Each structure stands twice: as C-alpha cells, then as structure tokens.
Amino acid sequence: MGQSAREEPKWRRRAESRPDEILDAALVTFEKDGFDAARVEDVAKKAKLSKAGVYLYFDSKDAILRGLIEREVAPVARNLRAVAEAGMDDPAGALQRVAAAFTALVNDKRKLAVPRIVLSVAARYPDIAQYYRENVLEQGLSAIVALIEAGVAKGVFRPCDPGIAARMLFGPIFVHGLYTHFLHGDPGPLSPAERVKAHTDILLKGLLASR
Amino acid sequence: MGQSAREEPKWRRRAESRPDEILDAALVTFEKDGFDAARVEDVAKKAKLSKAGVYLYFDSKDAILRGLIEREVAPVARNLRAVAEAGMDDPAGALQRVAAAFTALVNDKRKLAVPRIVLSVAARYPDIAQYYRENVLEQGLSAIVALIEAGVAKGVFRPCDPGIAARMLFGPIFVHGLYTHFLHGDPGPLSPAERVKAHTDILLKGLLASR
Amino acid sequence: MGQSAREEPKWRRRAESRPDEILDAALVTFEKDGFDAARVEDVAKKAKLSKAGVYLYFDSKDAILRGLIEREVAPVARNLRAVAEAGMDDPAGALQRVAAAFTALVNDKRKLAVPRIVLSVAARYPDIAQYYRENVLEQGLSAIVALIEAGVAKGVFRPCDPGIAARMLFGPIFVHGLYTHFLHGDPGPLSPAERVKAHTDILLKGLLASR
Amino acid sequence: MGQSAREEPKWRRRAESRPDEILDAALVTFEKDGFDAARVEDVAKKAKLSKAGVYLYFDSKDAILRGLIEREVAPVARNLRAVAEAGMDDPAGALQRVAAAFTALVNDKRKLAVPRIVLSVAARYPDIAQYYRENVLEQGLSAIVALIEAGVAKGVFRPCDPGIAARMLFGPIFVHGLYTHFLHGDPGPLSPAERVKAHTDILLKGLLASR
DNA sequence: TATGAATGAGGTTTCATTCAT
DNA sequence: GATGAATGAAACCTCATTCAT
Numbered sequence: 001m002g003q004s005a006r007e008e009p010k011w012r013r014r015a016e017s018r019p020d021e022i023l024d025a026a027l028v029t030f031e032k033d034g035f036d037a038a039r040v041e042d043v044a045k046k047a048k049l050s051k052a053g054v055y056l057y058f059d060s061k062d063a064i065l066r067g068l069i070e071r072e073v074a075p076v077a078r079n080l081r082a083v084a085e086a087g088m089d090d091p092a093g094a095l096q097r098v099a100a101a102f103t104a105l106v107n108d109k110r111k112l113a114v115p116r117i118v119l120s121v122a123a124r125y126p127d128i129a130q131y132y133r134e135n136v137l138e139q140g141l142s143a144i145v146a147l148i149e150a151g152v153a154k155g156v157f158r159p160c161d162p163g164i165a166a167r168m169l170f171g172p173i174f175v176h177g178l179y180t181h182f183l184h185g186d187p188g189p190l191s192p193a194e195r196v197k198a199h200t201d202i203l204l205k206g207l208l209a210s211r
Numbered sequence: 212m213g214q215s216a217r218e219e220p221k222w223r224r225r226a227e228s229r230p231d232e233i234l235d236a237a238l239v240t241f242e243k244d245g246f247d248a249a250r251v252e253d254v255a256k257k258a259k260l261s262k263a264g265v266y267l268y269f270d271s272k273d274a275i276l277r278g279l280i281e282r283e284v285a286p287v288a289r290n291l292r293a294v295a296e297a298g299m300d301d302p303a304g305a306l307q308r309v310a311a312a313f314t315a316l317v318n319d320k321r322k323l324a325v326p327r328i329v330l331s332v333a334a335r336y337p338d339i340a341q342y343y344r345e346n347v348l349e350q351g352l353s354a355i356v357a358l359i360e361a362g363v364a365k366g367v368f369r370p371c372d373p374g375i376a377a378r379m380l381f382g383p384i385f386v387h388g389l390y391t392h393f394l395h396g397d398p399g400p401l402s403p404a405e406r407v408k409a410h411t412d413i414l415l416k417g418l419l420a421s422r
Numbered sequence: 423m424g425q426s427a428r429e430e431p432k433w434r435r436r437a438e439s440r441p442d443e444i445l446d447a448a449l450v451t452f453e454k455d456g457f458d459a460a461r462v463e464d465v466a467k468k469a470k471l472s473k474a475g476v477y478l479y480f481d482s483k484d485a486i487l488r489g490l491i492e493r494e495v496a497p498v499a500r501n502l503r504a505v506a507e508a509g510m511d512d513p514a515g516a517l518q519r520v521a522a523a524f525t526a527l528v529n530d531k532r533k534l535a536v537p538r539i540v541l542s543v544a545a546r547y548p549d550i551a552q553y554y555r556e557n558v559l560e561q562g563l564s565a566i567v568a569l570i571e572a573g574v575a576k577g578v579f580r581p582c583d584p585g586i587a588a589r590m591l592f593g594p595i596f597v598h599g600l601y602t603h604f605l606h607g608d609p610g611p612l613s614p615a616e617r618v619k620a621h622t623d624i625l626l627k628g629l630l631a632s633r
Numbered sequence: 634m635g636q637s638a639r640e641e642p643k644w645r646r647r648a649e650s651r652p653d654e655i656l657d658a659a660l661v662t663f664e665k666d667g668f669d670a671a672r673v674e675d676v677a678k679k680a681k682l683s684k685a686g687v688y689l690y691f692d693s694k695d696a697i698l699r700g701l702i703e704r705e706v707a708p709v710a711r712n713l714r715a716v717a718e719a720g721m722d723d724p725a726g727a728l729q730r731v732a733a734a735f736t737a738l739v740n741d742k743r744k745l746a747v748p749r750i751v752l753s754v755a756a757r758y759p760d761i762a763q764y765y766r767e768n769v770l771e772q773g774l775s776a777i778v779a780l781i782e783a784g785v786a787k788g789v790f791r792p793c794d795p796g797i798a799a800r801m802l803f804g805p806i807f808v809h810g811l812y813t814h815f816l817h818g819d820p821g822p823l824s825p826a827e828r829v830k831a832h833t834d835i836l837l838k839g840l841l842a843s844r
Numbered sequence: 845t846a847t848g849a850a851t852g853a854g855g856t857t858t859c860a861t862t863c864a865t
Numbered sequence: 866g867a868t869g870a871a872t873g874a875a876a877c878c879t880c881a882t883t884c885a886t
Contacts, residue, residue: 036247120331164409171382183344198375206417458669472847542753583831593804605766620797628839
C-alpha cells in the first residue's frame with residue numbers, strides 16, 4: 001500500500017530464479033525454432049537478460065538444453081509411473097487413466113516440444129538421447145509393461161506381448177500430438193476425452209480376456 | 212595410344228543423375244547430423260561434387276530438403292495406399308498387410324529419417340510441413356480410414372472412430388522406429404514379423420465385430 | 423563468550439594491504455598466462471577478493487599492470503645501483519658483484535616475469551615501456567656504465583665502449599633467464615655461482631688492462 | 634599490349650601465394666599489437682582477404698602463429714649454423730662473423746618480432762616454445778658451442794665454458810635489439826658494425842689464449 | 845569496504861552462397 | 866558442367882567493467 005513507486009526492482013538479485021527463467025525461455029524458443037535455429041540471444045531476451053547473463057548460469061547452449069531436459073523429464077516420468085502403479089489391482093481402469101494422463105501431457109505443446117527436440121539432436125548429443133530414453137521412455141514403458149503383466153497374471157488380460165501393448169497405448173497418442181501440434185494436422189472432431197475413450201475401447205477390447 | 216586428344220574428359224555430363232546423387236547424399240547426411248548441423252559441403256563431398264556444384268542443381272540448402280522430401284514421399288504414400296486399396300474386400304487381412312508394409316518402411320532407418328527431419332524443421336519451413344502432411348500423412352491416414360470404414364460397413368469391424376483406429380495402426384510402429392533407430396532403445400526380442408502379428412492380433416481383436 | 427555482537431566482521435578493513443595483495447596475485451597470474459590471457463577474475467580469486475573488489479583499488483586491468491611495474495621496478499633498479507656504486511673503487515670486484523646480484527634477480531622467475539610482460543605489451547602501452555626503460559633499464563645501464571668508466575679512468579679497464587660492456591654484463595644473464603624459465607631450455611650443469619664466475623672470468627679478461 | 638584496362642585480376646586464383654601473404658600480414662600485425670591484441674580481421678585486411686578467407690588457409694589464429702614460427706625459424710637457424718660451420722678452422726674470425734650476422738638479424742625489427750611473440754605466448758602454447766627452442770635456440774647455441782670448443786681444442790681459445798661464451802655472444806646483441814626496437818631505448822652512437830667490433834673485441838680478448 | 849549480478853562490446857569461428865574461370 | 870576461391874552475415878562465447886546493495 002502506498003509504495004507504488006517501487007513496484008518491482010526490475011532485476012537485480014534474483015539469481016535463484018534465473019536458471020528456471022532461462023529454462024522457461026529456452027523451452028519456448030527451442031520449441032519454436034528448434035535447437036539449432038534458436039539463438040542464445042533470443043533465449044536471453046525472452047528471459048529478460050543479456051546474452052552474457054545466460055552464460056552466468058549455463059556453460060553453453062547445449063548445457064541449457066541439458067538443463068531443460070533434466071528439469072522437464074523427471075515430472076513426466078514420475079507422473080506416468082504414479083498413475084500406472086496406483087492401479088495395479090485394476091489394470092483395465094489404470095490403462096484408461098494412463099491414457100488420459102498421457103493425452104493430457106501430449107496435449108500440452110510445450111511438453112511435447114521436449115521429445116521433439118531430443119529427437120532432433122539425438123545424433124549429436126547421444127548423452128541427451130540416453131538420458132531421455134533411460135529416464136522417461138524406459139520408465140514409462142516399464143510401468144505400463146508391469147501393469148499389463150499384472151493384468152495378464154490376474155487373468156484380466158489375455159496373454160500378450162506387453163511391450164507391444166504398451167506401444168499401442170502410447171504410440172497413437174504421441175503421433176497424434178506430433179501430427180496436430182507440429183505439422184498442424186487436423187485434430188479431428190473428437191475431444192481429448194472422447195479420443196481417450198475411443199482409443200481405450202479398442203485397446204481394451206483387444207486385450208481383455210473374453211468374458 | 213594415339214588417342215591423346217581425348218585422354219579423359221575432366222568431367223562427365225551426368226547432369227541427369229546428379230540431382231538424385233545429391234539427394235542420396237543429403238538423405239544420409241541429414242539423417243546423421245540433422246538438417247541444421249549437416250553442412251552442404253558434406254553433402255557435396257558424399258555426392259562426389261564440389262560445394263558449388265550442388266548449387267547447380269539446387270537453389271539452396273532447404274531446396275535440397277524439399278527435393279528430398281518430394282522424392283521420398285510419393286512412393287511411401289503410393290505404397291501404403293496401394294496395399295490398403297487392394298484389400299478393401301478383406302479389411303482385416305489388409306490391415307495386417309498395411310501393418311507389415313509400414314513396419315518394413317519404418318525398419319529402414321533412412322526412410323524414417325525423413326519424417327524426423329520434417330518434424331525438426333517444420334516450424335521454420337511450414338511449406339515443408341504442409342507438403343509432408345498433405346502428401347504422406349493424410350494420404351496414408353485416409354487410405355486406412357477408408358479401409359476401416361469399409362470394414363465397418365461390411366460388418367466385419369465394430370463401429371469405431373476410424374481416425375483413432377488408423378493411429379492405433381501407425382502410431383505404435385512409428386514410435387517403435389523412432390525409439391530404436393534414433394534413441395537407440397532396445398528393440399526387444401520379437402522379430403519384425405512377430406511384432407506385426409502381436410500388434411495386429413490385439414488391434415484386430417479390438418476391432419472385429421464379435422462372432 | 424558473550425561477545426556475540428562482534429562475532430566476526432564479514433570483511434576486514436585491510437584496505438592498506440589490499441593493493442599489495444592484488445599486485446602479488448597479478449604478478450603470479452600475469453607471469454603464468456601473460457597479460458592478455460590473464461583474467462581479472464583470476465587475479466581477484468588469487469587475491470581472495472571479488473572481481474569488483476579489485477576495481478576498488480585499481481581503475482583498470484592495465485592500471486594493475488602499471489602498479490605492478492611501479493612496485494617491482496624500484497627495488498631492482500635501486501639494488502643494482504647500490505651494488506655498482508658501492509664498488510666504484512674496485513670496478514672489477516663490483517662487476518662481479520653486480521653480475522651475482524643480477525643473476526640472483528633473474529633466477530627468480532617471478533621477477534623475470536615483469537620485463538617479459540613489459541616487452542609483450544610495450545606496443546600497446548608505450549607509457550609502460552617508457553616507465554620501465556627509464557626507471558629500470560637506463561638506471562641499471564647507467565650505473566654499470568659509470569662503473570666501467572670509472573674503471574677505465576682508473577686504468578683498471580682498457581678503454582672500451584661502456585654501453586657495450588654493460589650489455590655484455592646483463593645480456594647473457596638475461597637471455598639465460600628467459601631461455602630457462604620461459605622456454606624451458608636446459609639450464610646446463612653449472613650452478614648460478616659457477617655461471618657468474620665463468621661469465622665474469624671471460625668478461626674481466628676482456629676488459630682488464632693487461633698486466 | 635593495349636590491355637591496360639585489365640592490369641591485375643585483383644585477386645582470384647592465387648591460392649599458392651595466399652598462405653605466405655597471410656603470414657606476412659600476420660607477422661606485421663602480431664609484431665605491432667602482440668598476438669592477443671592482434672585481431673584476425675586485421676591480419677585478413679592486411680592480406681587483402683576477408684576474415685573467413687584466412688580460415689581457408691589456417692585452422693585457427695594460433696595455427697597462423699605456428700605457421701609463422703615455422704616459416705621464420707628455419708632460415709634463421711640455417712643462417713647461423715652456416716656461418717659458424719664455415720669458420721671452424723678460424724674460430725676467432727668466425728665468432729666475429731657470427732656476431733655480425735646475428736646483429737644484422739636482430740637489427741631487423743620484423744625478424745626480432747618472432748622471438749618476442751614466442752616469449753609472450755610460450756606459457757599458453759608450450760609446443761611453440763619447444764619448437765622455437767629446439768629449432769632455433771638450440772641450433773644456434775650448439776653451433777657456437779661447437780665453434781668455441783673447436784677453438785679451445787686448437788689452443789686458440791682458453792679453456793672456458795662454451796655455453797657461457799655462446800650466451801656472451803648472443804645475449805648482448807639480443808637484449809640490445811629488444812631494448813631499441815620494442816622499448817624504444819636509445820641505440821647509442823655506434824653503428825652496428827662498430828657495435829660488433831666493440832663487442833667482439835672484448836669477447837675475443839676474454840677468450841683468446843694469451844699469445 | 846565488499847560483492848553478486850549484470851552487460852556491452854568485441855573476438856574467433858562457421859557456413860551458405862556466389863563468381864570467375 | 867564444374868570448381869577453387871572468396872566472402873557476408875551471423876552465431877557462440879568471453880571478459881573488462883559497472884552498479885545496487
């Protein structure tokens with residue numbers, strides 16, 4: 001109240017929040033332009049920092065990318081595992097919930113940008129590819145695989161290859177995200193929830209032990 | 212002896228084959244390094260041409276990419292359509308054959324490189340994204356959609372959203388390709404044929420009208 | 423106990439010793455990396471100060487260099503003059519003592535670093551070159567020149583060009599220092615004292631009036 | 634004749650001479666500004682080339698330096714050795730001729746720039762220091778050492794440490810060069826030839842076996 | 845007095861593209 | 866048709882220096 005003349009120091013002394021601000025800016029910039037075409041200066045500008053300022057917090061452009069991946073990756077993996085593990089005694093229901101969670105994730109263009117970037121730089125930064133694979137993909141896959149195996153063991157699901165089943169869960173959602181977000185493909189008339197339902201209807205019918 | 216006047220022309224007129232040789236080289240180079248990191252000089256070297264020589268056949272680096280996409284794209288789309296259309300009266304069998312064809316395609320790392328590159332430059336070259344979407348993705352999707360719809364009409368398949376079903380066909384195969392080729396993920400123990408079978412088993416069970 | 427109000431001042435008022443600490447640090451850093459490659463931050467770190475702290479005491483990087491030269495230079499010149507002047511009545515003995523003193527000086531890599539730095543920045547900072555020349559070189563030379571001239575006047579030395587003689591005293595010692603310290607040349611088997619002796623033996627035999 | 638309008642193609646097609654032109658330009662630029670302060674762009678400009686053009690012939694700024702050292706070094710070493718070796722049967726005369734040759738060398742500011750540069754970057758590029766030491770200094774020294782030893786063996790010179798004697802030959806000349814060229818010290822009234830004479834007079838008197 | 849945070853200016857290097865031959 | 870030579874434009878990164886606290 002009354003101190004309206006000093007609303008915001010505008011900058012200074014926010015070292016703690018800087019790395020995150022830079023990563024936020026980088027995510028947006030990399031998503032828009034791709035890693036190579038993105039200029040560090042643009043990241044800096046969006047983070048309201050000078051170019052040199054960025055280098056106070058990250059050693060190099062690819063260190064920013066690494067930081068970004070590391071920050072973005074953990075929650076995704078954690079999220080998927082949690083949903084999967086929470087439903088081990090109701091595999092069919094859990095499958096639907098995982099599909100819904102993954103759909104929500106993929107619907108967020110910013111979140112989907114990360115695997116796209118990883119994919120495009122994987123050849124040059126194998127460590128990034130490896131990190132992503134081990135910390136997201138294998139985590140997610142193994143969680144679903146466990147879920148499917150549990151379902152099979154319970155007799156809820158027919159015997160099947162759980163890796164294939166897992167890909168049948170994630171694959172369609174992921175490609176739909178790429179198609180609509182990055183290639184501007186027509187998302188179709190269904191709402192996300194309807195898509196999840198249509199998808200899991202078919203998938204579960206394919207998986208469930210008859211009667 | 213005596214043919215001293217015609218020792219060996221310094222260069223040969225092979226203008227006709229040149230563009231293709233350049234595109235071959237570009238495909239390999241782009242696949243390895245990504246579009247941005249790939250240097251025109253490397254493409255030239257691999258095509259056994261000077262850097263300037265490349266510019267006799269292509270106006271710019273992204274023109275090469277456009278040429279590449281145009282060349283690679285048509286056969287893929289045509290192929291998938293053909294398989295799908297040839298099986299309109301046996302939708303289930305056709306589905307399996309499409310899955311097999313698409314698996315074969317995706318197994319070829321070079322072929323899979325094209326969509327990966329498209330994805331990574333889509334933001335900067337919207338025309339490329341559009342071209343790819345219209346000429347490959349929508350072609351492929353619509354062919355499968357038609358197939359599914361035919362199946363539903365015939366009563367072979369249950370009523371379902373054909374777009375979703377199509378993504379359930381392509382998605383798992385595509386992500387498996389990305390995962391194994393570009394992120395060096397474990398391809399798992401199944402042979403391609405076994406993967407196709409496991410995949411279509413589940414998918415068809417999910418789609419087929421009971422009884 | 424009980425002195426909680428004075429636990430430890432975060433920083434101490436040691437303004438007086440600071441400039442010297444900075445110069446010490448600068449000497450080491452400049453010696454190791456050269457003036458250009460040395461970073462102010464490294465000087466600061468070695469002086470246990472923040473980068474900004476250095477600027478409390480010196481206006482700029484080259485001001486540090488100037489300060490360094492000023493501090494290092496006076497004692498050297500004074501020392502050489504003193505030795506020379508103390509021996510005006512025994513020119514031959516004084517020559518030997520000057521050689522010994524200069525050898526001791528040059529043996530100290532840190533001390534030798536100063537002229538090396540001066541030499542490398544002389545073109546950009548003519549004032550530094552001038553300062554060094556006037557306050558060290560000309561001082562040292564003139565002292566020796568006076569010594570030689572005294573010797574000649576006394577009849578102890580043959581008539582000779584005293585500037586040349588002076589260079590014959592300093593030159594060999596100086597280049598030996600450069601060679602061994604900065605180019606890692608083999609210092610040879612002789613001890614410093616033996617080098618001084620061998621050197622002055624020849625030099626004196628060359629200078630002394632026969633009989 | 635009559636084609637006065639096309640005097641000089643101005644550039645193009647002189648790849649062969651380029652490296653040398655660049656090294657010439659670099660020598661001048663490095664001599665003037667020192668290695669660090671010299672900008673590649675200035676070297677380029679002086680060589681009448683674009684900045685990028687320089688990189689067609691040299692991989693990096695320090696590659697230019699290396700090239701420069703390599704080019705400048707061989708003739709110097711060869712020259713000194715030749716003079717020394719040509720006079721093995723007249724050591725005293727040869728010593729004078731070596732002194733004269735070295736004086737001529739050092740009188741050339743451009744030539745003297747090389748060791749100055751080497752000295753200033755030695756810490757950062759140890760290979761350059763080593764190269765210079767092995768290919769110039771040790772060559773020169775060993776040639777003179779051999780000469781002195783020959784003189785001693787012949788009974789022309791008194792027994793003495795030849796390394797010291799060699800430094801007494803080179804040292805004074807070298808420091809005089811540094812002093813006058815780079816610190817703008819007063820070269821004194823003597824002509825180069827007179828300096829050589831004054832120098833070798835003393836040195837030879839110091840070295841020669843009496844009668 | 846002391847410093848963490850910030851930046852402007854500039855340097856090296858790269859590369860798509862052009863052009864004379 | 867083919868290329869060696871050349872360059873403009875830009876990108877990454879560094880560092881001396883400043884300033885609010």
